[in-house]
Amino acid sequence: MIGTSLFRWAISYFAVAIAWLLLAEVLIVAGFGFPNHDIDGPDTLVVVHIVTIGWLSTALCGALFQFVPVLVARPLYAERWTLPALVLLTLGLSVLLAGFLTLGGHLNGPRWLLPVGASLLIAGFALVVANLGMTLWSARPLPGPARFVATGLACICVTASFGGLFSLVLSGTAIGAQWPDLLVSGVPIHALAGLGGWLTFTAMGVSYRLLAMFMLAPDSDARLGRLAWLAGITALAVGLVGGVLALWRMTGLNLTLLLAAAAALLSLAAHGRDVLGLYRARKRRALELNTRMSLVALASFVAAAMLSAAFVAAGSFASHVGALAFLVAFGWLTGLVLANLYKIVPFLTWLETYGPVMGRVPTPRVQDLVAERRALKWFVLFFAGSWMATLMLLVDAALGFRLAVAVVTLATLGLSEEFIRARRLADVAEPLRLPTGAAAPHLLVSRN
Amino acid sequence: MTEFIDVDVRPILRAGGEPFSIIMAALARLSPGEGLRLYAPFKPIPLFDVMASKGFAHREAELEGGEWEIRFMPDDGSVEAAGPASAAPNDDDWPEPAVRLDNRDLDPPEPMVRILAALERLAPGQTLHALLSREPVFLFRELTKRGHQWRGGFTPQNEFYQLTVRVQA
Numbered sequence: 001m002i003g004t005s006l007f008r009w010a011i012s013y014f015a016v017a018i019a020w021l022l023l024a025e026v027l028i029v030a031g032f033g034f035p036n037h038d039i040d041g042p043d044t045l046v047v048v049h050i051v052t053i054g055w056l057s058t059a060l061c062g063a064l065f066q067f068v069p070v071l072v073a074r075p076l077y078a079e080r081w082t083l084p085a086l087v088l089l090t091l092g093l094s095v096l097l098a099g100f101l102t103l104g105g106h107l108n109g110p111r112w113l114l115p116v117g118a119s120l121l122i123a124g125f126a127l128v129v130a131n132l133g134m135t136l137w138s139a140r141p142l143p144g145p146a147r148f149v150a151t152g153l154a155c156i157c158v159t160a161s162f163g164g165l166f167s168l169v170l171s172g173t174a175i176g177a178q179w180p181d182l183l184v185s186g187v188p189i190h191a192l193a194g195l196g197g198w199l200t201f202t203a204m205g206v207s208y209r210l211l212a213m214f215m216l217a218p219d220s221d222a223r224l225g226r227l228a229w230l231a232g233i234t235a236l237a238v239g240l241v242g243g244v245l246a247l248w249r250m251t252g253l254n255l256t257l258l259l260a261a262a263a264a265l266l267s268l269a270a271h272g273r274d275v276l277g278l279y280r281a282r283k284r285r286a287l288e289l290n291t292r293m294s295l296v297a298l299a300s301f302v303a304a305a306m307l308s309a310a311f312v313a314a315g316s317f318a319s320h321v322g323a324l325a326f327l328v329a330f331g332w333l334t335g336l337v338l339a340n341l342y343k344i345v346p347f348l349t350w351l352e353t354y355g356p357v358m359g360r361v362p363t364p365r366v367q368d369l370v371a372e373r374r375a376l377k378w379f380v381l382f383f384a385g386s387w388m389a390t391l392m393l394l395v396d397a398a399l400g401f402r403l404a405v406a407v408v409t410l411a412t413l414g415l416s417e418e419f420i421r422a423r424r425l426a427d428v429a430e431p432l433r434l435p436t437g438a439a440a441p442h443l444l445v446s447r448n
Numbered sequence: 449m450t451e452f453i454d455v456d457v458r459p460i461l462r463a464g465g466e467p468f469s470i471i472m473a474a475l476a477r478l479s480p481g482e483g484l485r486l487y488a489p490f491k492p493i494p495l496f497d498v499m500a501s502k503g504f505a506h507r508e509a510e511l512e513g514g515e516w517e518i519r520f521m522p523d524d525g526s527v528e529a530a531g532p533a534s535a536a537p538n539d540d541d542w543p544e545p546a547v548r549l550d551n552r553d554l555d556p557p558e559p560m561v562r563i564l565a566a567l568e569r570l571a572p573g574q575t576l577h578a579l580l581s582r583e584p585v586f587l588f589r590e591l592t593k594r595g596h597q598w599r600g601g602f603t604p605q606n607e608f609y610q611l612t613v614r615v616q617a
Contacts, residue, residue, distance in 0.1 A: 005589055070585050141463050216555065216581070220606040222463055284555060351557075355590050359564030366557060 013062025020054025025409040042104035071146045072139035085127040092120030111171045118167035144225040148205020155197025162190040189243040214291045215282035228270035235263035289372040293339035300331030323393035330386040346422040361435040382411035450521045452485040483521035490601020545577035552581045560587040573617045580609040
């Protein structure tokens, strides 16, 4: 049994991530990429990769470095690898974006930008996967939530490998020319492994532990989450293995994806049932804002799944895939990450500032670092904006979509200010704010 | 010298399983004179009475990471001859807790705050016992920084976490 230390760069990861999120939102509001441009065009790829890598993956990595050690009660394998990973991910994404901008004719860059950016990103993700993977490896047999994370780590490897291959094809290299059809049939696998396996599945696993912790619900039953995990890995295995086979045989991709989707729906249903069970068994009656907003995010995900099923049944899935992807990326994943940051940032700040003097002098509670009523307003704007934007995409109203994302951007700015206020202890009443022996935290990095 | 059969219940407990039947099954397979060496993630105090009633004395040793190695051997008076299981100190040198806290129903991080506050009021060498609903991973960091020692683990049914802290002497 060991203690968990504060992960020094967690706040830095979150800050970089939020900066990317704001950039993506501003680009969307400015009309860059989908729906003004093709959904698979280079401009859309810029926005998609800022959201998925810059924002979601960076924030998720920061959270995992802090919470995987909590999940498995083992120290992080190599904390010294975490800052290089952040640098590689940020640099790699910047170069990759320059590559997309060149492809779209906005920049006059060399064609090696895409493969070099992809290589840097692969190196960054390799550091993340190795670090978290070794941490998990030391804790076998894995508890339930950690199995989701392990699966997510396998999926980011698949996503990154496909991304690397695409960069070779798109940049027109001789190696890439050997797989001219890769882009057509490989993109669903790349997106499925990234959004579904890495981001969604990992978030589901971490949710089990975080929701149980925040709702004071018992989660010691080893069966908790098992069906969701089994159905989820079935969906991913069918989707990925079947997808690669279909790629090779040039047929059957739709059937594979349909089977994978059915298993994914079962996984989501089981997860929803588990979360409901935790909610019913909770000891904390009045839930905190972060937990309530996590549940709202999960509702977005359920809505996205139901809409997808309905569109598949109606045969119009392909024409609505942009709207559904937006709902998953913003209503579900972005909402969930923002909701959890609203707890994690104040908690880490509280532990860092008041841990050393706790018990010796009066200290504030974690709740004293936040003002939930003020933040609630931003969350309402965020989710309303995200749902409105999805609706606008469904009815092909490009301008309405941009206006709705402007609301989302405003909400993101508001929440960013809340995080900064928490770091600065701005909402803590004065006699308790900085007792003797406590030092004010830095904005972007923790003392550990 | 007693021969030992090894039983490691750490993976079973980590997976949320119930190790008691496995220990009893291993016990049934022992030959006369053989002992049982048990590896557990916490000190299995309730088991000691059960084993004593079956005619086994025990020797305990704390391993790295708060885990325990317990040697059960047929109590034929040879226990003393077996010698100490390891150099690691055991609970016997810790005094009875001066404070007992039941923090199971408190909202985190309140359990941690109360334990640290209570420790400040104890004299060096005194101990505190606390019941918690989960492993207090963030508390250990503060205990280490303040030089306190601690021992803890989940109860056999994984119902709650027991923690004993000794104030820096």
